[in-house]
Amino acid sequence: MKVTWNLPDGSAVAATIDYGQNLMEAAVAQNVQGVVGECGGTLSCATCHVYVDDAWADKTGEVGDFEDAMLDMADGDRRSNSRLSCQIEAHPDLDGLVLAVPEA
Numbered sequence: 001m002k003v004t005w006n007l008p009d010g011s012a013v014a015a016t017i018d019y020g021q022n023l024m025e026a027a028v029a030q031n032v033q034g035v036v037g038e039c040g041g042t043l044s045c046a047t048c049h050v051y052v053d054d055a056w057a058d059k060t061g062e063v064g065d066f067e068d069a070m071l072d073m074a075d076g077d078r079r080s081n082s083r084l085s086c087q088i089e090a091h092p093d094l095d096g097l098v099l100a101v102p103e104a
Helices: 023-029 054-060 065-071
Strands: 002-006 012-016 049-052 082-084 097-100
Touching: 002 023, 049 054, 054 097, 065 082
Parallel strands: 002 097
Antiparallel strands: 002 012, 049 082, 049 097
């Protein structure tokens, strides 16, 4: 599937990634600046914070309680469309997904 990360400097990184991969792993593999994934996707660091484009928010699923708590510790402003990208898994309904990386 195709995913695009819009960066704070106005540039973007677009990539085709495999279904089943989480978006933090994909961002790290694509060297997306601002998505670190220090914990490796174990939901314990919030260094993979992204903003989901409003057009895609309903398709990425609900924020769980633990993710919600971790988002309170994330760098960048927390918004209604904030997610930890390690909690979003690539699947066919997300083909074309657009994410924005917060300013740190």
